[in-house]
Amino acid sequence: MAAATSSSCTASAFTRNLPTSNCLTPQFQKTTFQGLSLQDAKRVAFTSLVAEISLTTVQSVPKRGLQITARTAGAAKNIEVEVDKPLGLTLGQKQGGGVVITAVENGGNAARAGLKAGDQVLYTSSFFGDELWPADKLGFTKTAIQAKPDSVYFVVSRGAEVDVKKLPKRPAPPAFGRKLTDAQKARATHICLDCGYIYTLQKPFDEQADEYACPQCRAPKKRFAKYDVKTGKAIGAGIGLPIGVIIGLLVGVGGVGALLVYGLQ
Known part of the structure; x- marks a missing residue:
């Protein structure tokens, strides 16, 4: 009887000396995830959420960028035409450098060639017609156009701003x-x-x-x-x-x- 009592006291003392944290270890905390601990379940949920957000971001961003690029590329274009004199257009100085068509006469040669008001002039024929010169300054461009007796070759940009100061001279079309x-x-x-x-x-x-x-x-x-x-x-x-x-x-x-x-x- 004494031995039993001593054994019971020893067990109770041993139990009281055990840390309480060991009795509630994470591996024994069960969740609704089949057999997963609470820590593992949180880790799985967090990883899935991050992967879903990353996938959504990767799929959406390039699509928006491609659509914008396509619209920009479709709107801008260069037009090359030869216009007989009288040209039937008015040129003006563009802010920041360059020449722009400010007006086009209805039914005139420029209108029949497809030129429109607002087109930026990139090149015009040179004095002798053997080269195309960048249309940077209005006065110089008008002088070159007046020197051409019969027709003038135009290269214009529609829908895009071009820095004509960086353009080199071009040979005239054959x-x-x-x-x-x-x-x-x-x-x-x-x-x-x-x-x-x-x-x-x-x-x-x-x-x-x-x-x-x-x-x-x-x-x-x-x-x-x-x-x-x-x-x-x-x-x-x-x-x-x-x-x-x-x-x-x-x-x-x-x-x-x-x-x-x-x-x-």
């Missing part, structure tokens, strides 16, 4: 094989035998001074021949060969003669 407008065909009377430039000015070619030169290659007036609009060729072009061909023939003949002389010696 004149060979270029199609003439109906107005140009009606005035086409002569063609340059050296470069193929077609004279379409309102002033008759015969009334031009003897010092007149081709605006494209600077060939003299005598290098022009009458032009046949139907065939697209010079009338009597076989009479005068292009100067480049003549020089080539002379060089070739001279080379053959030199070979014969040195060969005989």
